[in-house]
Amino acid sequence: MAVSGIGPYDDGNIFARILRGEIPCRKLFEDEHALAFHDINPQAPVHVLVIPKGRYVSLADFTARAPAGEIAGFFRAVGAVARELGLEESGYRALANAGPDSHQEVPHLHVHIFGGRPLGPMLVRRAEG
Numbered sequence: 001m002a003v004s005g006i007g008p009y010d011d012g013n014i015f016a017r018i019l020r021g022e023i024p025c026r027k028l029f030e031d032e033h034a035l036a037f038h039d040i041n042p043q044a045p046v047h048v049l050v051i052p053k054g055r056y057v058s059l060a061d062f063t064a065r066a067p068a069g070e071i072a073g074f075f076r077a078v079g080a081v082a083r084e085l086g087l088e089e090s091g092y093r094a095l096a097n098a099g100p101d102s103h104q105e106v107p108h109l110h111v112h113i114f115g116g117r118p119l120g121p122m123l124v125r126r127a128e129g
């Protein structure tokens, strides 16, 4: 179910629990700023999630509150994961949902990396655009 709005950070969210080691994940990458792991319900042959280690709900929250080094470290990790997955040549999509209109389910900032097949149009088009 999507989150009902962008609120304060909830320490009980599933990615906070993964970061605390309470729930396992199929880890691909970890450094001081970020953790990357396979999505439990993949929507493409490659579907990886990259999350910052800090307590941030969304991109807006992260970029407003995180120190510059943490922001740089996180986005370097997103790029490093895409490179390590071997997706630079075939291509991939990086996506971060935020709030109800995006159907964000987990209220801890995460960047999805999708790849491994042609991914189709960016969004489902509707009459209103």
Ligand code: 5GP
Pocket (backbone or CB within 6 Å): 014, 023, 025, 026, 037, 038, 039, 040, 041, 042, 049, 096, 097, 103, 104, 105, 106, 107
């Ligand atoms: P969102 O809709 O918030 O952008 O994406 C949340 C993603 O987290 C979904 O793609 C969902 O499959 C994934 N997810 C939810 N719970 C777990 C979990 O316990 N482990 C892993 N690896 N992925 C999860």
